[in-house]
Amino acid sequence: MSTLSGVAKTSRRSWLNPSTWHLRTRLVLVAMVLLVAICGAVGIVSYASMDMVFNKQLDRQLEQASSRASDFGRPPSNFPSSPSGRPDPLEARGQAAGTLNARIDGSTVRSSGLIDAQGNRVSLSDDDEQVLLSLPTDNRPVDRSLSNGDYRLVAVKTTYDDVIVTGLPLADKQTAEASLVWTMVLVSLGGLVVIGLVGTVIIRRTMRPLEQLSEVATKVSRLPLDAGEVALAVRVPPSASHPGTEVGSVGHALNQMLNNVSSALEARQESETKVRQFVADASHELRTPLTAIRGYTELLRMTENFTEDGRKSLARVQSQSERMTTLVEDLLLLARLDEGQPVKVTDVDLTQLVIETVSDEKVMAPDHIWQLQLPGEPITVRGDATQLHQVLANLLSNARKHTDPGTTVVTGVMLSADGSAVVTVTDNGPGIPQDFQSRIFSRFARADAARSGSEGTSGLGLSIVDSIVAAHGGSVEVTSRPGRTEFALRLPTTNNERMQRIRQDDSPLS
Secondary structure, three states, X not given: OHHHHOOOOOOOOOOOOHHHXXXXXXXXXXXXXXXXXXXXXXXXXHHHHHHHHHHHHHHHHHHHHHHHHHHHOOOOOOOOOOHHHOOOHHHOOOOOOOOEEEEEEOOEEEEXXXXXXXXXXXXXXXXXXXXXXXXXXXXXXXXXXXXXXXXEEXXXXXXXXXXXXXXXXXXXXXXXXXXXXXXXXXXXXXXXHHXXXXXXXXXXXXXXXXXXXXXXXXXXXXXXOOOOOOOOOOOOOHHHOOOOOHHHHHHHHHHHHHHHHHHHHHHHHHHHHHHHHHHHHHHHHHHHHHHHHHXXXXXXXXXXXXXXXXXXXXXXXXXXXXXXXXXXXXXXXXXXXXXXXXXOOEEEEHHHHHHHHHHHHHXXXXXXXXXXEOOOOOOEEEEOHHHXXXXXHHHHHHHHHOOOOOOEEEEEEEEOOOOOEEEEEEEOOOOOOHHHHOOOOOOOOOOOOOOOOOOOOOOOHHHHXXXXXXXXXXXXXXXXXXOEEEEEEEEOEHHHHHXXXXXXXXXXXX
């Protein structure tokens, strides 16, 4: 049985499963993703806009440099047809450092070069000249990579059938754009960090009312609302239950629901108290007349002469009065347990108590096979020895009454993983129906048709077991299938109680 191990299963949050994340974590992540998308979009638009501005500015400068080169490279009037006598366009006035010029005559580069940072002329390589020869002559600027770096070039066909190529370096533009990119990246990262931290604080403060609602609901869920007097005093604080806000409306509705539940619990408790008081009073009042009936029946049996039928009738009256007395005593005990009367606590040797109870049952039912499974060392619990004896007697009697002769009943005592004492009563009888197991500890619950046997029952025995065990801070459960039925009784041991007190004393809250 899984419950005997004493190990509680806990749910674990997986970071790979977003559905298990806190709502505030998801809100922060969603906000950060949106901010990253916005920063990325702003960066792309800004980069494209600046690239367009730089290109327009560079194109204007390139157009002016090309115009100067074309005008300066016009051939003299006395040498109209001599290409070698035409001026070098690179020598035009006003050409800035980095400017590239070349004159192309047909498929031949007549002159080419660029001005370096010191103002000196630098010749172009053959590969660079091949790049210049491949340029379109439609006056549209194009970007090309040369041996001296990236250039923006334009080829202009002149009226004297030459092609003047003019180029300006892209290094300044690329540097400015790289600086823009790094600036936006750093500013965006810094902004994301600041906004993430500030947003986390704001979201935590905003989600605090929801956490308060969760705390209230958790506390209510842990209250034992199924039975007994319940003080449902937990409420959502006013700061989280103002109906003017969305979260406040939920808190206000939760408070109203708790008020309604509290009223219903008080009404239920009042009704249960009346019923318990009636049962206790009725049981107490019935004890005297039942004792009188038994006494007079015994007196008649001893002093009067009856026929055979009369003696049978008198014996029947006596047996029914004894059964009625037992039922009244059981009802009175349940009423006292329901009232929460304190248990007379002493150290009880559970092992010895099991041995004595099983021995009594052997005498009463020799047609059953009774077996014991005991630990090497005695197990001691704190409780009322009389009530615990009744618990064991009821469990063994239940196995005896609802199984056929020859059934093996095994009573075991052990310590579970959490240090609790566990008593099991197991038989190999026909079993208990599955639908009846959920209500087997209810009062007046009977399932005689499910398990064979000749003795009738009142249906209070297992209810008394459950109530006494609960009064001792323990629990009882049943598992059953055809051929195996087991009742498991768990009680705190003296060592377990001592360790719990030590933990409470050592805890920071004590």
